[in-house]
Amino acid sequence: MTVLESLEFDNRFTAELPADPNPSNVPHQAPGAMFTRVDPTPTAAPEVISVADEVAEMLGLTAEQLASDEFRDMVTGNLVLPGMDSFAMRYGGHQFGNWAGQLGDGRAINLGELVTPDGQRQTLQLKGAGRTSYSRTADGLAVLRSSIREYLCSEAMFHLGVPTTRALSLSLTGDQVMRDMLYDGHPALEPGAVVCRVAPSFIRFGSFELPASMGEFDELRALADFTIREYYPELWPADGNPTPETYTAFYAEVVKRTAETIVHWQRVGFVHGVMNTDNLSILGLTIDYGPYGWLENYDPNWTPNTTDRHGKRYRFGNQPGIGQWNLAQLGNALYPLVEDADALQLAIDGYVTHFQSQHQDMMRSKLGLAEWDADRDEPLMVDMLDLLQDAETDMTLFYRGLANVSTDDGIAADDRFAPLLDAFYVPDEQLTDELRGRWDSWLDTYVARVRSEGTDDGERRDAMNAVNPLYVMRNYLAQLAIDKSETGDHSGVTELLDVMRNPYVEQPGKEEFAAKRPDWARSRVGCSMLSCSS
Numbered sequence: 037m038t039v040l041e042s043l044e045f046d047n048r049f050t051a052e053l054p055a056d057p058n059p060s061n062v063p064h065q066a067p068g069a070m071f072t073r074v075d076p077t078p079t080a081a082p083e084v085i086s087v088a089d090e091v092a093e094m095l096g097l098t099a100e101q102l103a104s105d106e107f108r109d110m111v112t113g114n115l116v117l118p119g120m121d122s123f124a125m126r127y128g129g130h131q132f133g134n135w136a137g138q139l140g141d142g143r144a145i146n147l148g149e150l151v152t153p154d155g156q157r158q159t160l161q162l163k164g165a166g167r168t169s170y171s172r173t174a175d176g177l178a179v180l181r182s183s184i185r186e187y188l189c190s191e192a193m194f195h196l197g198v199p200t201t202r203a204l205s206l207s208l209t210g211d212q213v214m215r216d217m218l219y220d221g222h223p224a225l226e227p228g229a230v231v232c233r234v235a236p237s238f239i240r241f242g243s244f245e246l247p248a249s250m251g252e253f254d255e256l257r258a259l260a261d262f263t264i265r266e267y268y269p270e271l272w273p274a275d276g277n278p279t280p281e282t283y284t285a286f287y288a289e290v291v292k293r294t295a296e297t298i299v300h301w302q303r304v305g306f307v308h309g310v311m312n313t314d315n316l317s318i319l320g321l322t323i324d325y326g327p328y329g330w331l332e333n334y335d336p337n338w339t340p341n342t343t344d345r346h347g348k349r350y351r352f353g354n355q356p357g358i359g360q361w362n363l364a365q366l367g368n369a370l371y372p373l374v375e376d377a378d379a380l381q382l383a384i385d386g387y388v389t390h391f392q393s394q395h396q397d398m399m400r401s402k403l404g405l406a407e408w409d410a411d412r413d414e415p416l417m418v419d420m421l422d423l424l425q426d427a428e429t430d431m432t433l434f435y436r437g438l439a440n441v442s443t444d445d446g447i448a449a450d451d452r453f454a455p456l457l458d459a460f461y462v463p464d465e466q467l468t469d470e471l472r473g474r475w476d477s478w479l480d481t482y483v484a485r486v487r488s489e490g491t492d493d494g495e496r497r498d499a500m501n502a503v504n505p506l507y508v509m510r511n512y513l514a515q516l517a518i519d520k521s522e523t524g525d526h527s528g529v530t531e532l533l534d535v536m537r538n539p540y541v542e543q544p545g546k547e548e549f550a551a552k553r554p555d556w557a558r559s560r561v562g563c564s565m566l567s568c569s570s
């Protein structure tokens with residue numbers, strides 16, 4: 037009898053898709069396989085640092101189970117339960133625009149598909165639990181700093197209402213891991229850690245691209261059928277015989293979901309950082325939190341990823357276009373199942389229309405407008421986004437401040453502007469009289485526009501505050517929690533997670549978590565720039 041005995045697994049991915057006949061950890065190509073079975077590597081001294089209670093509850097884990105040694109061992113790769121069927125997924129991907137061939141889960145090990153109390157299945161996946169046959173020359177491990185970042189951000193995104201994979205737990209392994217954080221010839225030992233990630237599935241665009249590129253069309257079809265049947269059941273034909281139209285409809289739905297998720301990123305100021313096709317979920321979830329970042333001063337050209345600092349392929353303002361580019365690669369991969377380029381083209385054309393309408397609606401809500409009047413509101417938006425870049429202006433605080441701008445007649449210009457002041461990083465120098473004058477004239481237009489709809493200021497504020505978060509996972513906040521954790525005090529992680537649970541509601545006593553980036557963080561590693569080293 038064990039405390040985890042009640043956990044029921046239904047491992048459909050491994051039951052229904054072709055396995056690699058060579059379950060060895062030695063790197064090898066695995067033609068025709070969708071996965072390679074692998075056990076996680078046991079660790080020296082596992083210790084759970086934090087559990088996300090909402091995820092535990094979704095999975096039906098009890099307080100007794102969470103407190104048990106078995107749970108600690110399960111989420112750190114030291115215990116594989118009898119019902120599990122652990123494996124690394126085989127996939128390929130386009131990295132920074134170039135086809136990279138077979139990649140696969142090099143440091144993620146799927147444990148199994150847990151049946152939740154409401155009858156859903158959720159895959160438990162350990163990130164950093166040791167080598168797999170897809171690790172190539174790397175170690176399959178993860179360090180504490182990047183694990184904290186993934187753990188906190190995936191939960192923060194969930195609470196922000198952004199589709200995302202989840203994180204059940206963050207643990208130390210007790211092992212030390214060597215990393216050259218800046219790739220500058222200064223390797224150092226860092227604490228090893230494991231995040232237990234949770235999602236219905238971790239299938240990626242690259243999962244389809246690899247078999248398609250290798251001419252493994254039966255496997256490609258098997259994967260597509262599996263994905264549609266399990267995750268897009270409304271598209272699965274009643275007679276069980278998918279047609280080219282079934283795959284086109286599936287593609288169109290992935291197009292739609294991807295567009296919606298990226299609109300959410302643009303709404304909250306999230307920069308993924310590595311939008312390679314192996315890092316895009318077939319379920320439209322935000323997946324693989326690596327060198328991501330949050331816009332502090334609004335700058336569409338910003339990317340946190342130092343590996344991408346020259347081309348800035350994955351900068352904030354480029355995310356919508358990259359989503360489309362990645363979807364085009366997915367479309368190419370699905371072509372053998374559809375064999376109708378026009379049908380696929382039509383589906384991806386839907387990206388632009390869907391993205392634009394969702395994006396417009398998102399901007400409408402961020403501005404507190406009831407309707408989008410394109411003739412008036414397009415220029416209003418464009419002017420605002422220009423102004424936001426003319427001086428360093430905190431995106432998050434700007435929208436919260438705008439919600440408090442009064443539309444009263446006769447209010448003095450300074451009083452009307454006052455709620456926005458806090459959003460400026462260097463108001464004394466950067467907010468010149470000229471810029472202030474342009475903001476005042478923009479506010480005249482904005483106020484007139486709001487009044488034309490007759491919305492009451494209080495109602496507008498509430499509506500805006502419901503879509504414009506006050507608390508986001510600011511890069512420097514994560515870094516402060518990491519600094520503390522590396523000294524053995526994990527309270528910063530717990531506190532940050534707690535604040536991020538209610539990102540839209542002002543939390544008394546938590547003002548520091550809503551504060552704009554302090555000066556010291558402007559150019560500190562981990563705050564304004566991150567490498568892929570993790």
Ligand code: AMP
Pocket residue numbers: 139140141142143144170171172174175176177178310312314315324326570
């Ligand atoms: P990423 O860009 O972080 O999603 O990773 C790209 C590829 O590199 C994936 O196949 C990962 O599994 C693999 N990878 C990244 N870091 C490691 C590591 N420390 N050990 C093994 N494989 C890794």
Ligand code: MG
Pocket residue numbers: 314315324
């Ligand atoms: Mg990845």
